[in-house]
Amino acid sequence: MSERIKSFDEFWPYYVLEHSKKVNRVLHFIGTSAAVTTLGMAAIRRQPSLIPLALVVGYGPAWVGHFFIEGNTPATFKYPLWSFLADFKMWSKIARGKMDREVERETAKRAKAQEEVSAPPPDVYAVN
Numbered sequence: 001m002s003e004r005i006k007s008f009d010e011f012w013p014y015y016v017l018e019h020s021k022k023v024n025r026v027l028h029f030i031g032t033s034a035a036v037t038t039l040g041m042a043a044i045r046r047q048p049s050l051i052p053l054a055l056v057v058g059y060g061p062a063w064v065g066h067f068f069i070e071g072n073t074p075a076t077f078k079y080p081l082w083s084f085l086a087d088f089k090m091w092s093k094i095a096r097g098k099m100d101r102e103v104e105r106e107t108a109k110r111a112k113a114q115e116e117v118s119a120p121p122p123d124v125y126a127v128n
Helices: 009-018 022-045 048-070 081-093 099-118
Strands: none
Touching: 009 081, 009 099, 022 048, 022 081, 022 099, 081 099
16 A cells, blocks of 8 residues: 555455454554453542553554464554544444454455456457
8 A cells, every 4th residue: 555545444344455354453452452451440430550560551563463373564653543533343243243244345345456457458459
């Protein structure tokens, strides 16, 4: 992806494809759940010292998923706000059992677009 993405709607398909492997998505789900739980505990206990732990338990599993499972760089580095929002959108879709289908749909769209780009031009001089 060389051009800068200009909207969340444009970012979402990119994000989905960067999370094509289920193990990576599960690691994100675990990390996001752990981070929210840790932040909740920090608030309940009035212990702001737990906030750095929330970052570690949230981003740690996600980054393992990107670097070692997907073999890509987390979108957080280039699009931090949209990536943060997309993490929660993905978390919700996983919780509702809809994320696998989302990945299948975006993967099919990408494959179709690549077919169209790589298809040879029609032979305008062919005799039918």
